[in-house]
Amino acid sequence: MLVFFRDGFYKDLIILLVLTVIIGAVFAQGVAWAIDTYFGDTLDGMIGEYGEYDVILHIREEAKETALRELERIGEQSFPGYKLNQTLTIAGQANFFFGFPETHRTKEVLEGITSYFGAVPGINGYTLMVEPSVLIRGVHPAVREDLMEQIEALSGVRFVVKDGVNLVVVLAEEDGSADITRKVEDILQKYQILELRFPMGFEVDTQEVGEQALAILHSHSSPGQSEYKNVTSAQYGEDLDAFLKALVEMRDFLGSYASQVRLVPDPQVNLGVGELIILEDDLLIEVTGIYGDHVEGMIVEGSPVQSMDTIVQAGYRYLGPGERGEFVADVEIENERYRLAYAVDESLRLLAELEELSVQASTAVNNAEGVLTTFQEALMQLEVLQVQMRQLNEGITNGDAKSSGEQFLVTLLLNGLFQTLAQGVIHTGEESLDSLQNLDIEEMRESLAGISAQISNVQEIDVAAIMEQIGFVRDTLPNLNDAEIGQSIRLINTYLGGQVIPGERVQLLIEGQHVDEKALESLFREELENPYMHTYSTSVGMVTPDARGEVFRILKEVRSIVAGMLSIIFTMIVLVLDHATVFSTLKFLRANDRPNKRRWARLFNPLLVLGGVLGSLILTSVYYLSRSQIPFVSLPFVVFLGFALGGLIVVFAERFSPVHSMELMAGQSLGLSNVQIMREIVIPPSRPGLLNLLNRFRQQF
Amino acid sequence: MLEIRDLRKSYGKLVALDGVDLTVSRGETVVIMGPSGCGKSTLIRCVNRLTEPDSGTILVKGQDIMALDSGELQEFRRNVGFVFQQFNLIGRLTVLENVMFHLVLGGMDLEEARSRGRVVLDKVGLKGAEQRRPHELSGGQQQRVGIARALVTNPEIMLWDEPTASLDPILVSEVLEVMEELVRTTATTMLIVTHEVSFALRVAERIVFMDKGQVVEEGVPKEIFADPQSEIARLYKRLLVT
Numbered sequence: 001m002l003v004f005f006r007d008g009f010y011k012d013l014i015i016l017l018v019l020t021v022i023i024g025a026v027f028a029q030g031v032a033w034a035i036d037t038y039f040g041d042t043l044d045g046m047i048g049e050y051g052e053y054d055v056i057l058h059i060r061e062e063a064k065e066t067a068l069r070e071l072e073r074i075g076e077q078s079f080p081g082y083k084l085n086q087t088l089t090i091a092g093q094a095n096f097f098f099g100f101p102e103t104h105r106t107k108e109v110l111e112g113i114t115s116y117f118g119a120v121p122g123i124n125g126y127t128l129m130v131e132p133s134v135l136i137r138g139v140h141p142a143v144r145e146d147l148m149e150q151i152e153a154l155s156g157v158r159f160v161v162k163d164g165v166n167l168v169v170v171l172a173e174e175d176g177s178a179d180i181t182r183k184v185e186d187i188l189q190k191y192q193i194l195e196l197r198f199p200m201g202f203e204v205d206t207q208e209v210g211e212q213a214l215a216i217l218h219s220h221s222s223p224g225q226s227e228y229k230n231v232t233s234a235q236y237g238e239d240l241d242a243f244l245k246a247l248v249e250m251r252d253f254l255g256s257y258a259s260q261v262r263l264v265p266d267p268q269v270n271l272g273v274g275e276l277i278i279l280e281d282d283l284l285i286e287v288t289g290i291y292g293d294h295v296e297g298m299i300v301e302g303s304p305v306q307s308m309d310t311i312v313q314a315g316y317r318y319l320g321p322g323e324r325g326e327f328v329a330d331v332e333i334e335n336e337r338y339r340l341a342y343a344v345d346e347s348l349r350l351l352a353e354l355e356e357l358s359v360q361a362s363t364a365v366n367n368a369e370g371v372l373t374t375f376q377e378a379l380m381q382l383e384v385l386q387v388q389m390r391q392l393n394e395g396i397t398n399g400d401a402k403s404s405g406e407q408f409l410v411t412l413l414l415n416g417l418f419q420t421l422a423q424g425v426i427h428t429g430e431e432s433l434d435s436l437q438n439l440d441i442e443e444m445r446e447s448l449a450g451i452s453a454q455i456s457n458v459q460e461i462d463v464a465a466i467m468e469q470i471g472f473v474r475d476t477l478p479n480l481n482d483a484e485i486g487q488s489i490r491l492i493n494t495y496l497g498g499q500v501i502p503g504e505r506v507q508l509l510i511e512g513q514h515v516d517e518k519a520l521e522s523l524f525r526e527e528l529e530n531p532y533m534h535t536y537s538t539s540v541g542m543v544t545p546d547a548r549g550e551v552f553r554i555l556k557e558v559r560s561i562v563a564g565m566l567s568i569i570f571t572m573i574v575l576v577l578d579h580a581t582v583f584s585t586l587k588f589l590r591a592n593d594r595p596n597k598r599r600w601a602r603l604f605n606p607l608l609v610l611g612g613v614l615g616s617l618i619l620t621s622v623y624y625l626s627r628s629q630i631p632f633v634s635l636p637f638v639v640f641l642g643f644a645l646g647g648l649i650v651v652f653a654e655r656f657s658p659v660h661s662m663e664l665m666a667g668q669s670l671g672l673s674n675v676q677i678m679r680e681i682v683i684p685p686s687r688p689g690l691l692n693l694l695n696r697f698r699q700q701f
Numbered sequence: 702m703l704e705i706r707d708l709r710k711s712y713g714k715l716v717a718l719d720g721v722d723l724t725v726s727r728g729e730t731v732v733i734m735g736p737s738g739c740g741k742s743t744l745i746r747c748v749n750r751l752t753e754p755d756s757g758t759i760l761v762k763g764q765d766i767m768a769l770d771s772g773e774l775q776e777f778r779r780n781v782g783f784v785f786q787q788f789n790l791i792g793r794l795t796v797l798e799n800v801m802f803h804l805v806l807g808g809m810d811l812e813e814a815r816s817r818g819r820v821v822l823d824k825v826g827l828k829g830a831e832q833r834r835p836h837e838l839s840g841g842q843q844q845r846v847g848i849a850r851a852l853v854t855n856p857e858i859m860l861w862d863e864p865t866a867s868l869d870p871i872l873v874s875e876v877l878e879v880m881e882e883l884v885r886t887t888a889t890t891m892l893i894v895t896h897e898v899s900f901a902l903r904v905a906e907r908i909v910f911m912d913k914g915q916v917v918e919e920g921v922p923k924e925i926f927a928d929p930q931s932e933i934a935r936l937y938k939r940l941l942v943t
Contacts, residue, residue: 007771592752662785662788662789665789666785667791668778669751669778669781669783669785669789670778670850671775671780672775673772676806681791685792685793700802701798
């Protein structure tokens with residue numbers, strides 16, 4: 001294959017490559033520059049020339065007409081010589097650009113924007129865009145005043161304006177921007193905010209802990225090394241607090257809903273929180289707390305047997321799936337979830353029985369009242385009879401006795417009658433009857449009435465509704481097994497543990513030599529006796545470009561992306577128009593070569609490698625020289641992409657640029673060299689490209 | 702002049718040449734005949750390595766063609782005229798340019814090349830067609846341009862790869878006439894692949910019959926057709942009779 005290039009065609013190819021890269025880079029760069037310029041001009045048209053406007057006033061769209069009149073009035077009255085321009089209306093918000101005359105471009109005016117424009121109808125806020133300026137975002141309130149003082153002392157700085165949590169450093173001249181930016185960054189570098197974060201569940205007095213932390217810092221640093229200050233600020237908003245509280249409640253509920261696991265560790269074994277223990281029935285337990293001899297755990301895999309009784313099993317150290325270590329503890333499991341479900345089911349049964357019971361009790365009370373009435377009537381009749389008997393007996397005893405035999409007979413009859421009526425109840429004669437009379441029938445009746453009333457009350461209870469609601473509660477209980485509960489608790493703990501949502505935090509301002517927050521973490525954990533706290537380090541503010549600078553930065557990115565895309569497209573076009581012809585010819589010639597006997601050589605296609613290298617060379621050079629930059633596309637990827645494009649062109653070369661094989665063969669048969677064949681036969685009728693154009697200077701016919 | 706020994710060529714599993722041996726003397730006209738796909742064209746293309754043989758030896762005037770490097774091969778090819786079945790003219794060039802452009806590229810003065818080009822065009826009966834393009838010519842004329850292009854270097858060997866196969870019968874004769882004339886008037890060694898039996902009988906000093914990549918019979922035309930030994934020769938004899 002190298003023979004093809006050796007007799008002179010390599011020169012043509014080198015010239016082609018150099019020109020391709022130069023033209024490609026200029027083309028990609030040029031188009032990108034044109035786009036950049038166009039958008040830049042458009043942007044200037046929208047937001048004015050550099051330094052023309054100082055503030056963007058955001059007005060509700062429906063009030064923009066009124067607002068415009070009011071802004072004009074304020075301008076004429078307070079800022080003669082002002083500039084005003086209404087630009088884009090985005091998402092129902094009109095934006096007015098307002099420029100102060102130079103005499104009014106002062107710190108007082110810029111900090112008093114609200115006092116001037118706060119009454120404009122429909123105003124929704126404002127954005128400062130003073131130019132030239134340097135913007136410091138997210139300035140910590142503890143250092144704001146110090147920073148302003150220091151920055152205002154810098155040469156080239158007119159003044160510093162507070163804008164919410166940001167500081168706008170207004171410069172005297174645009175040229176000093178880079179220098180001031182560097183100096184401001186140097187000032188910011190002197191400060192460091194060290195933050196101590198505590199997980200949820202560790203409620204701490206932040207001020208007290210802050211002072212403790214300061215003391216720790218002082219005791220572990222050299223005198224005069226740095227200055228430390230407790231600058232702990234307010235905590236989170238109410239919404240987040242409520243959410244965190246809900247998470248804690250949810251975790252506690254799930255914890256009590258899950259099976260309760262207690263471990264009785266083997267005295268020879270030391271267990272640690274987080275350790276996994278596997279039971280005989282493959283339940284996996286995680287140790288969640290160790291309180292002296294009392295160890296608690298949580299099921300994280302598997303579900304226990306449903307039983308009201310406490311399940312006791314031997315626990316072994318978990319070494320991995322299917323592997324268990326030595327015995328570590330006896331594990332007692334109480335399936336609270338099953339117990340709760342059982343209790344709910346039993347309650348439902350009880351209520352059903354209660355309803356039935358109240359009906360039967362009501363009937364029984366009614367019957368008892370009937371019996372009592374009958375008994376009372378019988379007692380009255382006995383009383384009457386008793387009087388009659390007494391009278392009869394007296395008559396017999398006191399009257400003229402007709403005969404002792406009659407007397408005896410009457411007495412006998414009365415006794416018999418008495419026995420028949422009283423049936424043993426009154427067999428004891430008058431004493432017994434008296435005792436019956438002493439029974440408080442009315443009280444008994446009242447008692448029965450009371451019972452009846454209570455039964456009525458019971459019957460009035462809507463047992464069906466209660467049962468329905470208990471059933472509803474049972475059905476709405478979380479349908480979670482122990483493993484799912486365990487995993488949910490773990491997840492909530494990660495949130496509450498500060499990995500997702502930070503808990504309480506203490507902020508310390510460090511001025512001077514910075515500290516290594518990770519090195520201090522273990523120290524704070526030990527000294528503050530809280531192994532779960534974390535330390536973080538943040539800056540007191542961040543220098544960012546101003547609004548226009550940001551837009552131009554984006555434009556620059558767009559320019560780089562456009563240049564990158566054009567580089568790729570240009571490479572593809574060049575490969576198709578120029579190099580496909582060369583590869584098409586090479587493939588034809590190679591097909592006629594003597595087959596290589598070596599197996600590896602038959603599998604290896606040098607044309608693919610050549611195409612790949614050529615593609616890489618062109619794309620990488622054009623991409624680099626045109627200062628292209630596509631996000632997430634690294635230079636090695638560009639090299640790879642070029643290689644892939646080159647390879648692709650080799651594979652489909654005949655389709656992109658077919659050669660006239662008959663003419664080519666004629667050239668060979670006439671004894672033409674490869675370079676002559678290329679220049680006189682192959683390239684002239686090929687696709688119009690740079691190769692074709694350059695060839696015109698070399699071809700003879 | 703030309704000696705071919707044990708020449709072999711395969712296209713994948715298809716064996717095109719299977720140990721061909723052939724010797725052609727200086728000035729001799731040898732016609733190769735055989736059915737389509739028997740390896741005739743492959744053999745003739747192997748002679749100037751338009752097709753690279755897998756193995757074997759090709760000696761031209763004692764020089765091993767297989768051992769030539771790129772430059773030597775180009776030099777060798779300039780002394781070997783090749784006439785293609787499909788003419789293989791350069792479409793964008795005029796007739797005259799087609800005939801002389803390789804002379805110029807080979808270093809000849811432009812005017813001298815033009816002059817030689819006109820001479821050979823006149824020889825093949827195309828005087829006056831110098832400025833026409835190939836697509837403006839008939840098939841027979843195009844083939845005559847191809848012949849002129851091969852002749853213009855005064856080659857020592859002429860290789861003809863079925864020069865009339867792409868022509869309709871009316872045009873065949875005009876090409877055959879030119880070929881016969883050349884055979885009669887030049888001392889060039891000629892190796893002609895054709896199916897034209899009567900033409901072969903007229904011009905060939907020797908006929909070689911091929912079948913399945915091998916030479917199956919060769920000899921003086923009259924002797925072969927008088928008593929053909931191979932099936933292929935017998936088939937061609939029948940064609941001659943009809």
